[in-house]
Amino acid sequence: MKKSFWEQYKMPILLLGGIAIGAIIGIVAPGFGTKLKPLGDIFLNLMFTIVVPLVFASIASAVGAMVNMKRLGKILGSTVLTFLVTGMFAGVCVLIWVNLFSPSAGTTIQMGTAEMGEMQSAGDMIVGALTVSDFSQLLSKSNMLPLIIFAIIFGFCVSACGGEESPMGKWLTNLNEVIMKFVGVIMKVAPIGLGAYFANLIAVYGPELIGDYGRSMVVYYPLCLLYVVIFFPLYALFAGGKLGLKRMGKYIIAPAITAFATQSSAATLPVSKEACNNIGVPEDVSDLVLPMGCTMHMDGSVLSSIVKIAFLFGVFGMEFTGVGTYAMAIAVAILSAFVLSGAPGGGLVGEMLIVSMFGFPAEAFPLIATLGFLFDPPATCLNAAGDTVASMMVTRLVEGKDWLAEKLSADERK
Numbered sequence: 001m002k003k004s005f006w007e008q009y010k011m012p013i014l015l016l017g018g019i020a021i022g023a024i025i026g027i028v029a030p031g032f033g034t035k036l037k038p039l040g041d042i043f044l045n046l047m048f049t050i051v052v053p054l055v056f057a058s059i060a061s062a063v064g065a066m067v068n069m070k071r072l073g074k075i076l077g078s079t080v081l082t083f084l085v086t087g088m089f090a091g092v093c094v095l096i097w098v099n100l101f102s103p104s105a106g107t108t109i110q111m112g113t114a115e116m117g118e119m120q121s122a123g124d125m126i127v128g129a130l131t132v133s134d135f136s137q138l139l140s141k142s143n144m145l146p147l148i149i150f151a152i153i154f155g156f157c158v159s160a161c162g163g164e165e166s167p168m169g170k171w172l173t174n175l176n177e178v179i180m181k182f183v184g185v186i187m188k189v190a191p192i193g194l195g196a197y198f199a200n201l202i203a204v205y206g207p208e209l210i211g212d213y214g215r216s217m218v219v220y221y222p223l224c225l226l227y228v229v230i231f232f233p234l235y236a237l238f239a240g241g242k243l244g245l246k247r248m249g250k251y252i253i254a255p256a257i258t259a260f261a262t263q264s265s266a267a268t269l270p271v272s273k274e275a276c277n278n279i280g281v282p283e284d285v286s287d288l289v290l291p292m293g294c295t296m297h298m299d300g301s302v303l304s305s306i307v308k309i310a311f312l313f314g315v316f317g318m319e320f321t322g323v324g325t326y327a328m329a330i331a332v333a334i335l336s337a338f339v340l341s342g343a344p345g346g347g348l349v350g351e352m353l354i355v356s357m358f359g360f361p362a363e364a365f366p367l368i369a370t371l372g373f374l375f376d377p378p379a380t381c382l383n384a385a386g387d388t389v390a391s392m393m394v395t396r397l398v399e400g401k402d403w404l405a406e407k408l409s410a411d412e413r414k
Contacts (some may be wrong), residue, residue, distance in 0.1 A: 006122070011187070011190075012252050012253040012254050012374070014191040015190060015194060015257045015258065015261070016188070016190055017191060017195075017259060018193075018194050018195035019194055019261050020358045021195050021197055021199075022036070022194065022196060022199035022314060023199070023238075024328035025195075025203075025319065026198065026201065026202025026228065028201035028205075031203070032199075032369045033199035033200050033202060033203030033204075034200050034203050034253065036196035036197075036199045037200040038192065038195070038244070039116075039192070040195075040197025040199070041098060041197070042191055043186075043192070043193020043197065044264070044267060045194075046186050047262065047266075047368065048264075048266065048267060049263075049268040050149065050182055050183060050270065051267065052138075052139055052140070053279065054145065054183070055147055055148065055269070056147060056178040057172055058176055058273070058287040058290075058291065059154040059155060059287055059288060059291055060152075061155070061164075061169070061172035061173050061175070061176045062167070062283065062287035062288060063155025063159060063165055063288075064155040064158030064159050064163060064169050065159070065284070066155075066156075066159060066284060071176070071284075073393060073399075075284070075289070076288065078394045078397035079157060079288065079390070079394050080288050080296075080395075080396070081298050082297075082390050082393045082394055083292075083293070083297045083390065084334070085391075086297070086299050086386065087110065087297075087299060088298075088330070090227065090231075090299040090302040091225060091302050091304070091333055094223060094302070094303045094306040094307060094392055095306060095329070095330070096364070097219070097223045098219070098306065098310040101219045101319075102219070102310065102314055103215060103216040103220065103307050103310055103311040104205055104215070104310070104312075104315050105312025109122070110129075118277065125362055128364070129145055130145060130149060131146050131190070134291065135149040137236055137363075138150055138220055139354070141266050144266065144291070144295045145295045145296075148291050148295070148357055149210045149294055151291075158172065167340055168325055170345065180270075180274075181205050183273075186270070187274075188269070193381055194257075194258070194262065195260060196387075198261055202283075203392040205246035215370055216307065217374055219307060220303070220304065222305050224300060224303060224378040224379070227299070227303065227382060228385070231244070232385070232389055234251075235389045235390075235393055236249075236392060237250040238393060238396065239392035239393045239395065239404075240401075240403070240405075241404075243407075244392055244396075246278065247278075247404065248280075250279075251275040252275060252385050252388055253277050253346075254271050254274070254275060255268050255271045255272040255275050255384050255385050255387075255388055256272075256384070256385040258271045258384070258385065259380045259381045260377045260378065261377070263376045263380045264380060265293070265322050265384045265387070266381055268384040269290055269384075270383055272286075272290050272385075272388050273286060273287075273290055275388050276388055276392075278291065278406055279388070279392065279404075279406040280405075280408060281391045282391065285398065286391045289387065289390055289394050290388075292388070293387030293391075294384075297386055298383050299382050299383060299386045300378060300379035300380060300381065300382030300383045300386070301304050301333070301379050301383060302330075302334060303332045304371075304372070304375040305329075305333035305354065306329050306330070306333050307375070308351070308354060308368040308375075309329050309354055311367070311371060312354070312355075312358070312364050312367065312368060313358075315364075316360065316364070320349065322393060326334070328358070332354055332357050351365060351368050354368060356369070
């Protein structure tokens with residue numbers, strides 16, 4: 001039975017409606033908008049509290065139930081390859097864009113002084129990104145990559161001790177189902193929560209959007225839209241042909257809107273999971289790709305990092321040209337997005353890396369820290385929505401080009 005338009009797009013429409021009403025309140029009545037902040041914070045906190053158990057249960061149950069370890073290795077390898085390739089495409093795309101439209105043109109920023117902080121050594125960064133010193137630290141959303149590694153190893157052990165038929169395997173499966181029900185309950189109040197959050201956001205930071213940083217936003221926001229319009233359809237066509245493009249267009253809206261409003265890939269994870277299920281991505285793929293994508297798949301962050309670098313070059317009167325400069329910009333952007341995002345304070349560490357690698361003075365740090373905040377909504381939108389598309393691409397690499405047609409045919413026969 002074919003669903004009506006409202007049934008198909010009910011959640012995206014409600015989310016957009018809530019955000020639009022919140023934005024109007026923030027513009028027209030900023031005082032009232034700031035009073036709605038607690039309501040938005042309650043919703044965000046509910047989303048954040050479910051992230052850690054969701055990541056652990058989904059990964060551990062998927063790995064624990066996987067009898068074919070060769071398939072697991074193929075999924076993990078395809079995931080890393082997909083993240084790197086899409087990151088490279090994003091890097092090349094933004095380099096072309098900033099050479100056409102300078103993000104620093106006409107900027108008259110008065111630079112303040114700020115302590116840049118100490119850069120960690122490469123070894124400390126790796127240790128901080130991959131591990132924690134105590135089990136309790138795994139329960140923090142700030143340590144997502146160590147949690148993912150722990151969940152994968154835990155899943156291996158469950159598989160070695162009887163897999164999904166063992167008591168622990170059954171418990172993990174049931175826990176995963178309960179958590180997804182919990183997510184469904186939270187999403188019923190999402191339009192109200194996101195509306196309240198956005199009302200406060202516009203009320204507090206609205207003036208900055210039309211200030212000296214406006215030029216950079218005029219460059220960056222259309223770039224993100226261009227990337228979505230050009231590259232996402234290409235990725236979907238690769239993943240599942242015309243059928244993949246159609247399914248992506250239908251179900252990617254909800255995670256994109258949620259990510260834009262919350263500015264958090266972690267908070268969007270439950271919505272992305274639901275989108276992948278609706279598209280037809282196998283659960284053992286999405287259960288691994290989506291949590292890894294929260295810390296390692298950052299196309300939007302690659303775009304924003306290079307725009308920040310080009311911005312600083314312009315502000316300090318330096319020429320942003322040359323193969324060496326471009327290569328370093330892409331390397332730093334991918335490193336910041338792919339590795340450092342998993343470390344505590346990864347975003348700020350990435351910005352410190354930009355300042356130190358290119359030899360900018362310490363005063364440059366608060367400039368790109370401000371840009372980082374203003375760029376965050378579309379960057380997170382690309383990151384989180386891109387995780388859903390990446391899940392489709394990984395499935396294509398693991399199961400072959402006809403995976404989606406076979407999945408939908410199997411569902412119709414049930």
